[in-house]
Amino acid sequence: MNSSVHPAQVRNVKIDSPFWNRVVNLVRDSVLPYEWAALNDQVEGAEPSHCLANLRIAAGEAQGEYQGMVFQDSDLAKWLEAAAYSLSVHPDPELERIVDETIDLLGRAQQPDGYLNSYFTVKEPGKRWTNLQECHELYCAGHLMEAAVAYYQATGKRKLLDIMTRMARHIDSVMGPEPDKLHGIPGHEEIELALVKMYEATGERFMLDLASYFIDERGKQPSFFKQEYEKRKGDTYFGLNTRPESYAQNHLPVREQTALEGHSVRALYLATGMAEVAREKEDESLLAACRRLFDNLLQRRMYVTGGVGSTENGEAFTFDYDLPNDTAYAETCASIALCFFARSMLRLDLDGRYADAMERALYNTCLAGMSLDGKNFFYVNPLEVLPEASHKDPNKRHVLPVRPKWFGCACCPPNLARLIASLGSYAYSWAKGEAYVHLYLGGEARLGDGVALTVNTEYPRTGRIEITPSAGKYALNLRVPGFSQGNFELRLNGKSTAAPLNKGYLRLDRAWQAGDRVELLLDMTPRRVYANPSVRADAGKVCLMRGPLVYCLEQVDNGANLSALYLPTDSPVTETFRADKLQGITELKAMGKRAEQNGDEALYRYSAPRKTAVELTFIPYYAWANRGENEMCVWIKEG
């Protein structure tokens, strides 16, 4: 275990490439202002958030009832965190003023004992810490802690960090292993990873210990939430008392868990916290548990799009190889959480499998969570959609064929904003004498010890990545994505060169000279991808990927009834960059077949449907559902 790897600081990374400029600018110029308006209930046609209104009531500066979900504070927290990242690299005095004012408001809403939560301050002041299962006090606190660290790192301003330090102390005074404290755990994990960030920012050891406590306590008393429910005499907020213990990963001590179970976002936030604590505490058994969970996820529970969570019921994992395409949940937040977990694992093991999973989730499910105009968002990311089924089959009601504006439970949009706004910290990391590049976003990165990298690329439009390292003696570790292993070229100052490839990373250890230029040429040939035959939903099917991008078929390009289409094994796939389509995509085409109705209307017949030749058009999955309601599918029958 290498506990001295640091992700790049967001403020030290400038992202610059045609693919990512669009997304990063969209988040900064459209999503953040849009979300701020949403948090202030100013988006027409969207469900009101009540978020700021609740906080003003909590601060005693407005009258009214608390409205919205019990965890509404977290939407603001995620927005604040995203805004902080944005300010890190793109100064904006007006935005900074808004953030400062909001932090001041949070300070005024904080109670004298350090407690901060608008729901329990306004609506149920006597009931703090009585419903950890459902009421998200620790979850909201965790998100505000992440925002506090981000804003401190962005601006050096400590106010929110101090507010959340007081809240952390308050929590520490209420909960923990000591006999006189409440031996509780959060129903929705988040504070574990946030406390480690707070610890890294403040050096306050109690924060790490509290994170560690929450992790070790989980699963020790599987009936904790039930006891809590009985103490409340059956009072419930969401009816979560009927959920199995695995819903909140409380079925077993975390070190004994071998698969991510239950609510997918909770499970992945927990896993991220576990990895963070394992690193800080150099806890090998906790790390081993993290590795087991990640392996199971990669080998048995992840969609090809990096989506996770197979069922809407409990927004949850189900069982190994159960990856239905048309009833998938695959929440945007869960794939964001998968990126968190992967980033944390990459600090522990330099293993390209983690980066591959992160890239898969990022370029596909995370990006699909947002419309190309940044104004509409998916919560659920299916791999197959028939709009009529979404409208008429109650089991598919959650599978929306078009992105709505804003959700009453709006976890995904601000979560996506904070991911995109902090992408630099996922792309690079460093340790003494080592620089790591995990994602090829283009731009510049300043890492530790004066190491700086300039990356020039149009990836994933092309596979050419040019890196100019700053002078000095250090190893440059470049990830070769799984799709290109076995077929890539490395050049140093224009000449092909070799370097050791270990677990997906090339290592170039040199005394770098000013002007040195490294080129990595990845193989972006469109490829057929097959699922393990144990995945029933994908048996007999194939999908196309080009680089990290999963492709899909849409009705608007291919006509209705996508289930009648076939891609023959030997049909060549051609690619064309289409600047005019879907804000610039590489479109794939192949000759395929369509099964046709044979004459009459018989439902069953003794002859196979006739197949006619058709041209199939594939677009990147992230760009689907931007041209009106229509069918979509990722997997197509082969044959």
Place this chain on the structure above:
Amino acid sequence: MNSSVHPAQVRNVKIDSPFWNRVVNLVRDSVLPYEWAALNDQVEGAEPSHCLANLRIAAGEAQGEYQGMVFQDSDLAKWLEAAAYSLSVHPDPELERIVDETIDLLGRAQQPDGYLNSYFTVKEPGKRWTNLQECHELYCAGHLMEAAVAYYQATGKRKLLDIMTRMARHIDSVMGPEPDKLHGIPGHEEIELALVKMYEATGERFMLDLASYFIDERGKQPSFFKQEYEKRKGDTYFGLNTRPESYAQNHLPVREQTALEGHSVRALYLATGMAEVAREKEDESLLAACRRLFDNLLQRRMYVTGGVGSTENGEAFTFDYDLPNDTAYAETCASIALCFFARSMLRLDLDGRYADAMERALYNTCLAGMSLDGKNFFYVNPLEVLPEASHKDPNKRHVLPVRPKWFGCACCPPNLARLIASLGSYAYSWAKGEAYVHLYLGGEARLGDGVALTVNTEYPRTGRIEITPSAGKYALNLRVPGFSQGNFELRLNGKSTAAPLNKGYLRLDRAWQAGDRVELLLDMTPRRVYANPSVRADAGKVCLMRGPLVYCLEQVDNGANLSALYLPTDSPVTETFRADKLQGITELKAMGKRAEQNGDEALYRYSAPRKTAVELTFIPYYAWANRGENEMCVWIKEG
């Protein structure tokens, strides 16, 4: 429209063939006694029925609370009807004594005004006719009417017929088109078809008019149930007030409906009632509606097994071509109801499509509803089962991989018993100078005008059917099932002969001599069946049928993960009769392929799974789930 076709009377048909003797004897010797024990709460390990207990309380002969479903009386009614059919052909003084005693008990439970319903008599005496949507008073009455007619036809005893005539008069005094009556309709259709049977048995015209009223009233006031709910101030029994109007087919006047919608059993009981009234009243527009509904069902909404109802949510139809295999509902009762509808349509149009659908439902879904030992019953009849999914995926919780003993809501077992016990009336019908054979069950049938047929066959084990008609001048109409059209042979007294084939029926119009012998040789070659390409769930797949029997793969014969199996287009299918297996089946085998895991545990890879040759074993669908919990599928990938 030919309104003078009569189904054979049950008592005039003796069924005798190796295939059906097993089933018919099972129903008589095991199912009827087992169900009687269940109705009396004497089956260990099964949910108690409370059925007889409730009735004794209603008769004032026992103390206690009403227990069980609101429609518990109907379970007894269906059992009585089945017992009556059994007594028609198999005298059993002990059974007749039990039935007579039960009829006496029903007489004592009947109220002075003719009202008969144990729930409203015992539990909510003041609330008769206030919750037609949910409380099944008319449904229970309908089933008791069917039992009354069956027992009268079996024994000539009028007591139950008189009881139910009084109940019919009472209903007629409460409901109907007159301004001073309640303009109501049953929430669950059944009484419509039952009233026509009562009318046929008694000649009481008001019964036909009342049936006609219930049919014409449906959909006229789509908000009737809502108004009723409001009058009850929101009192609800099942929460059906939240269901759309189509749930109970009340969304449109029945003549304007073009597809069966909502709860599948309700929809098909209604359709049967419509066909019966259309025939009795020679109502062409009602008949046209029946034809539209049947066409839509056949062309877009029926599983290959004759199962109907695609979703568990509302036990309902969904939309055209939506026939998911692994979340199918396909209730046993719905396929039984499909047989009712088909039998009624065959009285109106001699069209083999109706008989084909009836045979499909009967030999597959209906028979699959019962275990081979007659002691366990399926309510839901999926076409694909993975036991782990049934246990862990909430959307598949209704898909049981093994048949349970008895249900709290036990509609299916007694419904199946009455279908099997009255099968003769589905197999034959007659009109002046015409004899019709729809199903080849073997045995003897006495039809009208002294016409009698002796049928000698092992169908569906073989395709050879030998018929000895009684002497006389009449036309013998023999159905050629859809699967054999274009390849069959007809022989008269040992010599090939020709006869006109019209809509699936051969017509031999002759002066029959004693000793004449007709042979029909059907083509029982196993055949590949394909679904219309609009059926997404079956795209790229094939299933096997042999004669009327749909086949399936079970894990016990083919190993785990049936979704990895393929049946090549050109692989020959061989058949073997296995007397030792599953109580005698014709087993099918073919060489197929199995997609194999390629080496490591990767979930996604760039090479197609390797396929190895395997022998595939197919068994008839009706015989599945008799060898412990295991995977099953009907459709297999082709290729």
